[in-house]
Amino acid sequence: MASSTPLVATQCLADDPAKAEKRIYIAADDHTDYMWTADEQTYRDVFLETIDHYLALADQTDDRPAEFQSRWNCDGLFWFREYEQNKSLEQVARLVRRIKSGHISVPMTVLVSCYGAMPAEAAIRSLYYGGQVERKYDLRLPMAVAMENQTLPMGLGMIWSGSGVKYSWRGICGCASKIKDSASRRDHDVYWWVGKDGSRVLMKWYSLTKPINKNSYWNEAPGGYAEARFPEAAIKYADTDPDFLERNPHSVIGLFGQGWDDLKTIVPLDDADKSFPAVAQRMTTPNRQVIVSNELDYFDDMNATHGAALPEVSCSFGNEWELYSASLAEVSASVKRATEKLRAAEAMAAIVTPHRPDFAKDLEPARDQAWIAFGLYWEHDWTADGPISRERRAAWQRKIAAQITGYVDELNQRSAKLFGELIDKGEMQNAVFVFNSLSWMRTDYVDVSIDSAGAEVIDILSGKRVDSQVISQDGKRFVRFIASDIPALGFLVFDLRSSEAEIGASTITVRDGEIESSRDRIKVAPNGSISLWESIRLGKTLVRSRQTANDLEPAKGRVSIESAGSISTTIRIDVPRPLKRTTRITLFEKLDRIEIDNRLLESFAETHQWRFEFNLKQPRTVHEEVGAILRAATIKDGGDYADRNARTDWLTLNRFATLGDDEASVTLCNRDCLFFHLGEDIEQPMDSRSATIHVLAGGQVDGKKLGIPGQGGDQYFTQRFALHASSPDQTSISAMRSGMEFANPMTVGTVSGNEPVLSAGSSMLAVSGDEVIVSAFKPAESGKGTVVRLWNLSVNESKCVVSMTDPIKECTSVTHVETDIEPIEVTSGEVELTLPSGAMHTIRLGKL
Numbered sequence: 001m002a003s004s005t006p007l008v009a010t011q012c013l014a015d016d017p018a019k020a021e022k023r024i025y026i027a028a029d030d031h032t033d034y035m036w037t038a039d040e041q042t043y044r045d046v047f048l049e050t051i052d053h054y055l056a057l058a059d060q061t062d063d064r065p066a067e068f069q070s071r072w073n074c075d076g077l078f079w080f081r082e083y084e085q086n087k088s089l090e091q092v093a094r095l096v097r098r099i100k101s102g103h104i105s106v107p108m109t110v111l112v113s114c115y116g117a118m119p120a121e122a123a124i125r126s127l128y129y130g131g132q133v134e135r136k137y138d139l140r141l142p143m144a145v146a147m148e149n150q151t152l153p154m155g156l157g158m159i160w161s162g163s164g165v166k167y168s169w170r171g172i173c174g175c176a177s178k179i180k181d182s183a184s185r186r187d188h189d190v191y192w193w194v195g196k197d198g199s200r201v202l203m204k205w206y207s208l209t210k211p212i213n214k215n216s217y218w219n220e221a222p223g224g225y226a227e228a229r230f231p232e233a234a235i236k237y238a239d240t241d242p243d244f245l246e247r248n249p250h251s252v253i254g255l256f257g258q259g260w261d262d263l264k265t266i267v268p269l270d271d272a273d274k275s276f277p278a279v280a281q282r283m284t285t286p287n288r289q290v291i292v293s294n295e296l297d298y299f300d301d302m303n304a305t306h307g308a309a310l311p312e313v314s315c316s317f318g319n320e321w322e323l324y325s326a327s328l329a330e331v332s333a334s335v336k337r338a339t340e341k342l343r344a345a346e347a348m349a350a351i352v353t354p355h356r357p358d359f360a361k362d363l364e365p366a367r368d369q370a371w372i373a374f375g376l377y378w379e380h381d382w383t384a385d386g387p388i389s390r391e392r393r394a395a396w397q398r399k400i401a402a403q404i405t406g407y408v409d410e411l412n413q414r415s416a417k418l419f420g421e422l423i424d425k426g427e428m429q430n431a432v433f434v435f436n437s438l439s440w441m442r443t444d445y446v447d448v449s450i451d452s453a454g455a456e457v458i459d460i461l462s463g464k465r466v467d468s469q470v471i472s473q474d475g476k477r478f479v480r481f482i483a484s485d486i487p488a489l490g491f492l493v494f495d496l497r498s499s500e501a502e503i504g505a506s507t508i509t510v511r512d513g514e515i516e517s518s519r520d521r522i523k524v525a526p527n528g529s530i531s532l533w534e535s536i537r538l539g540k541t542l543v544r545s546r547q548t549a550n551d552l553e554p555a556k557g558r559v560s561i562e563s564a565g566s567i568s569t570t571i572r573i574d575v576p577r578p579l580k581r582t583t584r585i586t587l588f589e590k591l592d593r594i595e596i597d598n599r600l601l602e603s604f605a606e607t608h609q610w611r612f613e614f615n616l617k618q619p620r621t622v623h624e625e626v627g628a629i630l631r632a633a634t635i636k637d638g639g640d641y642a643d644r645n646a647r648t649d650w651l652t653l654n655r656f657a658t659l660g661d662d663e664a665s666v667t668l669c670n671r672d673c674l675f676f677h678l679g680e681d682i683e684q685p686m687d688s689r690s691a692t693i694h695v696l697a698g699g700q701v702d703g704k705k706l707g708i709p710g711q712g713g714d715q716y717f718t719q720r721f722a723l724h725a726s727s728p729d730q731t732s733i734s735a736m737r738s739g740m741e742f743a744n745p746m747t748v749g750t751v752s753g754n755e756p757v758l759s760a761g762s763s764m765l766a767v768s769g770d771e772v773i774v775s776a777f778k779p780a781e782s783g784k785g786t787v788v789r790l791w792n793l794s795v796n797e798s799k800c801v802v803s804m805t806d807p808i809k810e811c812t813s814v815t816h817v818e819t820d821i822e823p824i825e826v827t828s829g830e831v832e833l834t835l836p837s838g839a840m841h842t843i844r845l846g847k848l
Helices: 040-060 078-086 089-101 120-125 128-137 155-162 231-240 242-247 276-283 296-309 321-352 361-377 390-421 709-713 732-743
Strands: 022-027 143-145 167-169 190-194 200-204 252-256 288-292 431-435 442-449 455-459 464-466 468-473 476-486 491-498 509-511 514-516 520-524 530-535 540-543 549-551 558-564 568-575 581-588 594-600 608-613 620-624 629-631 656-660 665-670 675-678 692-698 717-726 747-750 765-767 772-779 786-792 798-804 811-814 820-823 831-835 840-845
Touching: 022 231, 022 276, 022 296, 040 078, 040 089, 078 089, 078 361, 120 155, 120 321, 120 361, 120 772, 128 361, 155 200, 155 840, 190 296, 200 296, 231 242, 231 252, 231 276, 231 288, 252 296, 276 288, 321 361, 321 390, 321 431, 321 692, 321 709, 321 717, 321 772, 361 390, 390 431, 390 709, 390 747, 431 476, 442 747, 455 468, 455 476, 464 476, 468 558, 476 491, 514 581, 520 581, 530 549, 530 594, 530 717, 540 717, 620 732, 656 732, 665 692, 665 732, 692 717, 717 732, 732 772, 765 772, 786 798, 786 831, 798 840, 831 840
Parallel strands: 022 252, 022 288, 143 167, 167 200
Antiparallel strands: 190 200, 431 491, 431 747, 442 476, 455 464, 455 491, 468 476, 509 514, 514 520, 520 530, 530 540, 549 608, 558 568, 568 581, 581 594, 594 717, 608 692, 620 629, 620 656, 656 665, 665 717, 675 692, 765 798, 772 786, 786 840, 798 831, 811 820, 811 840
16 A cells, blocks of 8 residues: 655755756765664664754754755664653754754664564554654654665565655665675666555665775675765766666766764764765766755655656565574564464454553553564664674563563453453353454364363353363363354353363374374374375375475484364474474364474574475465565566575565465464575575475574574574465465464453443454455554554455444544545445555544
């Protein structure tokens, strides 16, 4: 969804810039290496000092021509956050005035981050502070940045565009990289970054050039993240170098970045070599206008002058520095899990809020900090090879992760408790609700903790007994039952009655290491892998002799039956060495899913992968990246990955990857891990026709000098998968649903109300059709209304109708960060929308 929000008005161009044959915009900034160069307090002091310095320079140069006035560009909105938190209201108001006047710029992005490991909703929440700033100060933030790392996910552009972003520039380091083809010649230096939904972000990503003088590094020249560190040399280079002019035959040129790796950049006006106003005035000629830039002015000019003729680029460049978040695999997994858990917590909160408007009011500071934390957790200095020790970096990562998980856990507990209080328990003594946070009716198993030997489960709506079994695991007892036909974003109530009665026997057989249900037959090996998988339902062997799934390393463990009943049977494998772990593999009688639960029970320094090899012939693989579903192949092979300047040995694994040939499809669902390799050799780029996937369990993938050693000492890791077999016509829509169901277990809570407020059996929010899902259903940040984020998973344009239990009265199209765009017509209490292929669209229902 492209935002229609206007840009901040700026007056940075000369009165008639067309008089100059060439306009070169030079933008001063100081690249932030947060918790790499210095700690939080030091950077806070630098941010405040730097902003104050350039606010003063803006005042001092107000009487100069606009193109020679002082301007400063913060490379993250976190600069503004620190200023807002530590300065007076008058000082903040002064900064806001200078942002509006175009003398200070801030992007939508919190800091310079690596996005390839992020769930889509985490990437969106990392921009939420930007939405708050827009609404509070009547600003628009049309810029986003992601620097230094050499790779970039495809779906990020769609997320940015849907959040109101129009422009981005990128300069790389060209260091600590395994990308083999040189970054010195990109296919396009300036282009429209086009998403699968047709969204567009104007991108400046110059090819990395050779050093422009004897004092510069390669990344202190065009294409680097400090293009204008030597401004006079950079201007001369951009105006005369034949290679640069061939790639950039434009009358509009942008040279951004000054500070490089310096902790701070405080340049006085009278510094002839470094002061951008001085350089711009000195280097301007009758045929070349040099303009001190706030970056937005460059993009405005480039769009107006050359935008119609610029090429379009639509692809992913893979992952590199984001891979280092796997060096703290369990901490990163906790953030990934919290992002999914947030869905249910917010959905229940959206239902509770009309009845208890202030129940989470006191959590707003923690909420706002969590949104900032989403922007900080994947900050790009995961390389951890700078002045800040790796131990301190790891401790900081844990602190930031805790800000996310702590808020989500508290919101979830409160929402579930109040949700249960709004349901009448009547005469029931031990009633629970089962809530479905997804936007389609679903059937899944539920585990409820019990103290008694057993429990009889009654579906209150139908009055019928539900088949159940008792599960004992790690000293705890649960009753497991199938919760059938739970409405979309709705719930049913079940009464658990103590019972010593016999519970139905298992129909799943276990014999000589083989487990067979009516749907699947598998064989479990002593190392916790699956050495045989036959889909009885499809009549297809999906893992055959000499193939394995969930294979970590050769080992001999103890295999036992942990539980067996009418719902499921679980085989447990305890492996004492080489890497101590426990694996549970579960077959279900009534669910099309094989669940794999791996617990690593000691730290490790090596890089480990879970290997899955399937009996498929040159399958086609699709997977969920960051806000997009991609074909895992290069463009020349019919896929979504760049043919050049990309790294594809480790691809993003959000909730699923699906491999399919002419006979069958297999979906690997994922709850905890971040990346996968497609192909036999993990040192090579992806093999787009391979039937083998390696899921990264963790490690320093690029050697001991990059990332956190030894998992920061963590001793316990949870890594869970599910396998789902289907016919060869499996779509990415059904694969995504399988992945989301596995990643979002049903929410169970205690029913404790004394009057009927919520009615079981109906959907609180309904969306017509199978193609469009709800990726977020939450209370509006403003406190007025409910926000719904829709995602069209189809390759085609899709229409959908949105309705609620109570008729919809008002609807507003908003950006993903909840800034208003325009009203949407409501007809008969419903809203009809048309979404482009692959598009996310966010609306607010309720008060304007």
